[in-house]
Amino acid sequence: MLKRSLKWTALALSLTLPLAAHAHKMWLLPSATNVSGVDPWVTVDAAVSNDLFYPEHVPVALDQLVITAPDGQAAKAENTLTGKYRSVFDLHLTQPGTYKLAIVSQGVFANYELNGEKKRWRGEAVNLGKEIPAGAKNVEVSEANNRVETFVSNGKPNDVALKPSGKGLELVPVTQFTDLVAGEAATFQLLLDGQPAAGLKITAIPGSTRYRNAPEEIDSSTDKSGKFSLTWPHAGMYWINASTQDGKTEFKQARQRRLSYTATLEVLPQ
Numbered sequence: 629m630l631k632r633s634l635k636w637t638a639l640a641l642s643l644t645l646p647l648a649a650h651a652h653k654m655w656l657l658p659s660a661t662n663v664s665g666v667d668p669w670v671t672v673d674a675a676v677s678n679d680l681f682y683p684e685h686v687p688v689a690l691d692q693l694v695i696t697a698p699d700g701q702a703a704k705a706e707n708t709l710t711g712k713y714r715s716v717f718d719l720h721l722t723q724p725g726t727y728k729l730a731i732v733s734q735g736v737f738a739n740y741e742l743n744g745e746k747k748r749w750r751g752e753a754v755n756l757g758k759e760i761p762a763g764a765k766n767v768e769v770s771e772a773n774n775r776v777e778t779f780v781s782n783g784k785p786n787d788v789a790l791k792p793s794g795k796g797l798e799l800v801p802v803t804q805f806t807d808l809v810a811g812e813a814a815t816f817q818l819l820l821d822g823q824p825a826a827g828l829k830i831t832a833i834p835g836s837t838r839y840r841n842a843p844e845e846i847d848s849s850t851d852k853s854g855k856f857s858l859t860w861p862h863a864g865m866y867w868i869n870a871s872t873q874d875g876k877t878e879f880k881q882a883r884q885r886r887l888s889y890t891a892t893l894e895v896l897p898q
Contacts, residue, residue, distance in 0.1 A: 651678075652677065654675075654731070654774075655680065660780070661779060661893070662894070664782065667720075671717070672705075672717055674693075675715070676688060683713040690705065693731055695727060698723045698782070700788045703719065721780065724783040725786035726789055726804075729779070730777045734773050735751060736751065736769055736771055737749070738769045739767070753878075768883065770884050773797070774887070776891075777889075779806055781804075785804045785805070785806050794819075795821060797820055797872065799819075801817075809898055812898075814860070817853065818850050824850070825870075827852075828850045831868070832858050834865070846859075850870075863897040867890065868892075870888070871887060873886045
């Protein structure tokens with residue numbers, strides 16, 4: 629039951645549009661994004677929290693974790709553990725190049741009335757018919773697509789693992805994800821179903837929000853080609869988010885589709 633609840637946490641977050649600076653945020657946090665050496669490893673935390681990157685709400689279920697190795701093949705998380713506030717796993721970087729780590733979740737949400745009371749349900753589309761009572765009224769169904777990512781490079785970065793799937797919101801590098809430097813502008817491209825996502829707001833928030841009063845948001849927006857730039861004020865880990873909604877649903881009963889993209893990026897000092 630706990631795993632099922634955690635599975636749909638990401639989808640619940642994707643319905644909170646736009647994500648406010650004070651709202652709960654989902655994230656993957658690697659111990660490093662640039663590694664080298666004879667036998668490199670990283671440890672990754674996965675959680676939903678209010679403060680970045682301080683686990684104090686719920687862990688992220690790892691059953692939807694997908695790791696893509698630098699050759700484009702799947703890689704496996706090791707030593708996985710889910711605790712009270714966070715999940716943890718290790719990644720052995722056996723190949724040179726860039727790894728993509730992603731939690732991708734999809735599902736449907738329904739709001740309805742039953743015997744005068746407002747109800748809601750979330751889960752997989754195939755279960756909607758049997759989960760919503762026959763006497764339900766004012767049924768409203770929405771699809772949700774949520775993607776949370778981070779990236780780690782072993783030595784020189786490459787782009788094979790970063791090839792977009794063409795589904796939902798995705799980020800592709802113009803500036804390499806693991807080659808970000810404080811004080812320098814970085815450019816990325818946001819795609820929606822494989823096409824440039826124009827006119828979307830981008831929010832970047834540096835970590836350690838627990839220890840300051842203001843979130844210190846950095847805002848940008850995508851141009852007609854889906855590109856945007858961010859200049860990092862200082863080194864550290866940053867939480868990047870974009871969200872949107874449209875009517876391009878796959879499930880015929882859904883009236884809208886809500887999408888969210890989140891990444892954790894590390895910015896190094898000059």
